[in-house]
Amino acid sequence: MxxxxxxxxxxxxxxxxxxxxxxxxxxxxxxxxxxxxxxxxxxxxxxxxxxxxxxxxxAVAGECGATAQPVTLFQEDFESGASSWVSSGVQNGQALTDTWTLSDTRTHSGSAAMVAPGIESASDRYLLSPAITLPADQSGLTLHFWNYQSIERVRSNNLEVVACYDGALIELSPDQGATWLDIPPANFLTDQYDGQISGSFDNPLGGRRAWCGDPQDWLESIIDLNAYAGQRVHLRFRMGTDDGTSREGWYVDDVKVQYCTAGKKTLYLPLLTGGQ
CATH class of the missing domain: 2.60.40 (Immunoglobulin-like)
Known part of the structure; x- marks a missing residue:
């Protein structure tokens, strides 16, 4: 073969x-x-x-298949900083800015990634993307990003996740941030949320479903965006922590939005030699 x-x-x-x-x-x-x-x-x-x-x-999740090619709409590796992104949030009821920072401690590629630390105080930390226009007439719209998680959670005796004490999630806004939408579970092509955030220790995101790898090594998350085709959207990476134990936090790197376009199959012709 x-x-x-x-x-x-x-x-x-x-x-x-x-x-x-x-x-x-x-x-x-x-x-x-x-x-x-x-x-x-x-x-x-x-x-x-x-x-x-x-x-x-x-094709596996997020690929275009043998007869199509990916086209990148948006890409960010944070190697030149994050000047087009906005981070803010709340900690113990006080508004904060710059709640996510550039870090070289852990990266998926290159020398920089964004991180929201898993502090031991009640906090809600946002990382807001620039606007991304999703075409209306293309298929295979997907969000890809790599993330590393060191996020506090509790397990049962058989190691199943009982609850996330801290938690990380992603939201989407189709109206310049006026409203933020949960992305339906069916749209997660890989890496479904781990569990529900506990409401017992003042985490502002208590009751929401989220990731809480403790730890989870670098993993590519892929999300289907076809339901939002034709819209101008923002993405929001969101980390909530409680008043309990701290962890290293949530690292995000190599964010990409792409669609699929019809490709051309390579044509192989027989090699002809003299006299043929």
Whole structure:
């Protein structure tokens, strides 16, 4: 099996098969056209190579598939700062600014990410994105971002999450921040929220569903934005903490919004030599 019909890029071999069907013993790359052929061998010798056949593999969450290409609408890696983003919030009832900061302690790529610390005081910390215009006539609109979580939570004896003491969540506004919407669970293509934030220790976000990895290593979260196509939106990354134990916090890096557009399949032509 190969990624090109000339079989110069072999990705899988399976010698010695004795059945008429075969399941590859390793995962195949997603969203690709792949080519395969077989050749018989028995006691009498080796047969001719079969005609080449092809198929395309399925896309995984957030990919455009083998017949489409991603187009980036918005991208932020925080390597040049976060001047177009706004952070604010409330701590113990007092309004705050700059509640998220640039950090080089943990990054997904490069040398900078944004972090909201998991302090041991009741707080609500926002990180507001610039406006992002989502086209009305494109498919595959998705938000991608990488995040690292060190957020306080409680587990049961069998290690299931009982509640988030602190919690991180994401919201979307279609009207310049006049209203903020919870993104429905069905729109989370990866990394669903861990549980509900406890209302027992003055967390301003008590009762909301949220992430509370304790810890969770860097993971890409992918969210379907097709329901908001044709709108100009803002994103808000939100971290709520309670009066209890502190943690390192929530890091966010490599934020991207993209859509899918019809692509072109590469055409391979046979190599002709002199006299052909």
């Amino acid at each position: 190969a990624s090109d019909p000339t079989f110069s890029q072999i990705i899988y071999r399976a010698p010695g098969l004795t059945t008429s069907s075969h399941t590859p013993s390793q995962p195949l790359p997603s969203s690709q056209f792949l080519y395969w052929r077989v050749r018989a061998r028995n006691a009498c010798g080796i047969g001719q190579i079969s005609p080449t056949s092809s198929f395309s593999t399925l």
